[in-house]
Amino acid sequence: MKRKFSLSIKANIFISIFALTLVLIIALWSLQVFFFDVIYKTSKKNDIERATTLISSNLEGSVLDYNGTAKLSSFAKQISLEYELCVKIYNCSQGYTELTSTDCTDDACFLHKLNDRALLLSWLTSATNEDTFTNVIEKGDFDSYILNGFSGDASDTLVSVTTASDDSGTLYLIVLSSVAEPAQALVSVFRAMLGFVSLFLVITAVVISLVLASRISKPIVSMSRDAKRLAQADYEVEFVEKGPKEITELAKTLNYTAGELGKLDSMQKELIANISHDLRTPLTMISGYAEMMRDIPSENTPENLQIIIDETSRLTSLVNDMLSVSRLQAGTQKMDIRRVNLTNAVFQTVERYARFKEHNDFVINFEYDDTVFIMADEIRLLQVIYNLINNAINYTGVDRTVTVKQTIENDIVRISVCDTGDGIKEEDLPLIWDRYYKVDKIHRRAVVGTGLGLSIVKNILLAHGSRFGVSSELKKGSIFWFEFKIVE
Numbered sequence: 133m134k135r136k137f138s139l140s141i142k143a144n145i146f147i148s149i150f151a152l153t154l155v156l157i158i159a160l161w162s163l164q165v166f167f168f169d170v171i172y173k174t175s176k177k178n179d180i181e182r183a184t185t186l187i188s189s190n191l192e193g194s195v196l197d198y199n200g201t202a203k204l205s206s207f208a209k210q211i212s213l214e215y216e217l218c219v220k221i222y223n224c225s226q227g228y229t230e231l232t233s234t235d236c237t238d239d240a241c242f243l244h245k246l247n248d249r250a251l252l253l254s255w256l257t258s259a260t261n262e263d264t265f266t267n268v269i270e271k272g273d274f275d276s277y278i279l280n281g282f283s284g285d286a287s288d289t290l291v292s293v294t295t296a297s298d299d300s301g302t303l304y305l306i307v308l309s310s311v312a313e314p315a316q317a318l319v320s321v322f323r324a325m326l327g328f329v330s331l332f333l334v335i336t337a338v339v340i341s342l343v344l345a346s347r348i349s350k351p352i353v354s355m356s357r358d359a360k361r362l363a364q365a366d367y368e369v370e371f372v373e374k375g376p377k378e379i380t381e382l383a384k385t386l387n388y389t390a391g392e393l394g395k396l397d398s399m400q401k402e403l404i405a406n407i408s409h410d411l412r413t414p415l416t417m418i419s420g421y422a423e424m425m426r427d428i429p430s431e432n433t434p435e436n437l438q439i440i441i442d443e444t445s446r447l448t449s450l451v452n453d454m455l456s457v458s459r460l461q462a463g464t465q466k467m468d469i470r471r472v473n474l475t476n477a478v479f480q481t482v483e484r485y486a487r488f489k490e491h492n493d494f495v496i497n498f499e500y501d502d503t504v505f506i507m508a509d510e511i512r513l514l515q516v517i518y519n520l521i522n523n524a525i526n527y528t529g530v531d532r533t534v535t536v537k538q539t540i541e542n543d544i545v546r547i548s549v550c551d552t553g554d555g556i557k558e559e560d561l562p563l564i565w566d567r568y569y570k571v572d573k574i575h576r577r578a579v580v581g582t583g584l585g586l587s588i589v590k591n592i593l594l595a596h597g598s599r600f601g602v603s604s605e606l607k608k609g610s611i612f613w614f615e616f617k618i619v620e
């Protein structure tokens with residue numbers, strides 16, 4: 133068979149985390165390369181618009197005298213410092229008298245080099261029509277607005293223009309400008325930071341993947357070693373329940389499996405011992421009696437022959453039980469579901485038992501009010517009733533009484549088989565339905581069967597979808613019951 137190449141968990145985790153880190157770093161760098169300018173421009177645009185609104189609302193409604201102009205100038209300066217931009221306010225009523233301008237030492241400042249009255253007039257018209265507008269003036273277009281050119285490096289510039297009137301009705305044109313490109317120094321700082329973050333991400337990814345890989349792979353490696361021991365039938369193996377939740381749960385399940393396999397193994401060993409004992413006893417009897425009858429002609433009596441017949445049928449029922457349970461569990465036997473007279477089936481079984489066990493002084497009562505029909509596989513149903521009554525007879529108390537009751541509630545019929553025996557310990561109750569389980573570990577052929585009876589009952593009732601159960605009180609007895617839906 134061709135072996136598929138597969139990576140270890142460690143390698144898988146390492147590769148996945150590394151790939152994630154790589155994607156993050158690529159995303160960060162593409163953000164820097166492709167979107168930094170756009171983000172910077174958008175944030176600058178928001179700033180300049182906010183500053184414009186602040187200045188125009190400060191101007192509106194106020195009467196500006198000489199002091200007022202001074203106040204406006206200091207307010208504009210404060211805003212310009214706060215938002216890193218330049219402000220010019222013109223009194224339009226006096227033919228664009230420059231009222232206030234913030235100090236600007238930048239040789240490349242578009243606003244402070246601007247000497248274009250036609251442009252101011254067009255801005256005034258646009259601002260009067262549109263209230264406020266913001267434009268990006270690209271550095272390539274500067275020459276068309278500015279006469280003397282720049283001595284420094286030009287940058288794309290954001291210009292925000294608005295108009296405002298004071299109480300006396302004087303109209304002002306407020307123009308703000310701000311560089312729309314990030315300064316080279318800022319770009320370099322940002323790149324250096326990105327470089328640092330990338331390095332940090334790589335180191336973190338390595339550390340996290342190493343820690344994670346060892347946390348996950350260590351318990352799995354030890355679990356796989358223990359599982360190999362389990363596969364070699366070492367049921368004492370203990371899986372370490374430590375590590376991430378799923379692994380702890382897997383370890384718990386494997387511990388449970390090991391426990392169950394161990395139990396099954398010892399039950400099977402016990403069963404083989406019991407069965408060989410059970411098979412050997414009748415076989416010894418049969419061969420002993422047959423030899424005796426061959427050697428001593430006077431022993432050739434019907435009684436001795438009956439013993440041989442009885443022992444043969446004991447062997448047959450033992451083998452049948454074993455076959456039944458394995459077929460039921462493998463699901464190879466098909467069910468033949470028909471309308472069955474349940475009351476009659478129970479009655480017949482009880483009758484047969486009462487007759488058969490007569491010489492043992494057993495009292496088997498059947499209490500019922502009505503005759504009910506159910507849908508079931510009759511042969512299997514009889515097996516259930518037979519096994520429950522048989523157990524009750526085997527385990528009932530000194531009064532040798534077994535009571536079978538049929539009760540009806542709405543459209544459900546319940547058959548209960550009650551005995552007066554020692555009862556079953558609470559911790560054994562869920563286990564008695566298991567294959568080969570026997571409460572009494574000491575094998576007593578006369579009383580106890582193969583440990584398969586209740587497993588047969590359980591499998592048949594499960595196949596019918598019936599409810600069933602047992603309640604038991606120590607020293608008082610047990611009640612085994614099952615339910616079926618009544619049909620017309």
Ligand code: ADP
Binds near residue numbers: 585
């Ligand atoms: P067995 O052939 O040993 O009776 P079963 O599967 O019928 O096997 O029963 C499993 C175990 O359940 C029995 O070994 C016995 O310990 C217990 N058990 C079953 N029926 C009764 C009962 N009526 N009273 C007490 N114990 C019971």
